[in-house]
Amino acid sequence: MGFPGVWMTESESMIYRVVPKCACSTIGQIMYFSDHGEFFDGDIHDAKTGLHKWSRDDSHAPIERAVHDRTAPAFTCVRNPYARILSSFFDKIAGIQRNGRRYRGNLVPQLAQRYGIDVGSPENDFDFDQIASFRRFLLFARDTIRWRRPMEPDIHWSAMSGHISTFIVNGGRYDRIFFTEALNDGMAQVLADARTPHQVDLANVPRFNESEGHGPKRAFKVSEYFDDLSRHLIWEIYKDDFQLFRYDFDDPDNKMPVGDIDLDEVHAKLGR
Known part of the structure; x- marks a missing residue:
């Protein structure tokens, strides 16, 4: 490998x-x-x-x-897993890629059909219900990771x-x-x-954010995107990430880690 x-x-x-x-x-x-x-x-x-x-x-x-x-x-x-999955949504699902097209071609139309996701368009200034669409995307992300359908999980x-x-x-x-x-x-x-x-x-050193300026801006603080069901899904998907890398699951608005990473623990648990 x-x-x-x-x-x-x-x-x-x-x-x-x-x-x-x-x-x-x-x-x-x-x-x-x-x-x-x-x-x-x-x-x-x-x-x-x-x-x-x-x-x-x-x-x-x-x-x-x-x-x-x-x-x-x-x-x-x-x-932070909360911020990372939100960034993935706004960049890869709601945003326009640097080639001027949607990410992975027909992925967004498939999500609109199967999960009811609406992400607007540049023509309507990306006017859509960010919270509702993100939560539906989260169901899709869980399905790809847990059951590898309707597609393999994206990196x-x-x-x-x-x-x-x-x-x-x-x-x-x-x-x-x-x-x-x-x-x-x-x-x-x-x-x-x-x-x-x-x-x-x-x-x-500048921050090289290749997705910056090609899609909608996040309109709400992090915690407003995550209701009880969303947080349950986040824990199901990213439990190891929260625990190994010491991020705060209980407070989505706390982006900072709550402890130091134990490299020996990471190697022991992820080397199996």
């Missing part, structure tokens, strides 16, 4: 397991800058050179060697623990797992452990 979702700098200074919707665009650009002294011109997910990615066949050998020999710090980044709303576990199961070990909500602090620790060709001034 190898190491799907893993990126590594060409200098082999750091190894990153991508978790979608957890600042991966910004982290990828920081990695790129640390090697080349400039940011990639475009979406870092589209970069075919300048960064080792497991999706490239020629990157397999250097990534496998670095992971197994532990010659570079390996890390990943997590995010943008499948559990973070599932992404993170593949690296461990296939022989890797994380040196750090940090929080999106404290991104600069986490990346500063990674960079301190890495030997990079270029220094990165984290205070002046």
Whole structure:
């Protein structure tokens, strides 16, 4: 199986397991800058050179060697599950993608037909009932994760623990797992452990949010999207994420973790 979702700098200074919707665009650009002294011109997910990615066949050998020999710090980044699933909805379901089209072609029309989801359009300034449509999307997301129907779960709303576990199961070990909500602090620790060709001034790194400005803005605070049923579904889907990464299930508006991540516990539970 190898190491799907893993990126590594060409200098082999750091190894990153991508978790979608957890600042991966910004982290990828920081990695790129640390090697080349400039940011990639475009979406870092589209970069075919300048960064080792497991999706490239020629990157397999250097990534496998670095992971197994532990010659570079390996890390990943997590995010509050409430905020992450909301971000997935507004970006991938309600938003228009950077190619000018809806995500995955006919996915949104299917959701409208099967789940009654309405996400408006640019023509009506994305005028729709955000809370009702999000809760219906959450049912769909649960169905994909629990029963893999009407489709396989998408990487943008499948559990973070599932992404993170593949690296461990296939022989890797994380040196750090940090929080999106404290991104600069986490990346500063990674960079301190890495030997990079270029220094990165984290205070002046822009946030590379590729979905920004292509869809509706969230109109309500986080807790208003989650009634009792929605929170039951969130716990069913993301129980491990809340527990392993120390996020507050009881207060959806508290985006910050309530404790430190225990790396030994993460490796023990996700390495089975």
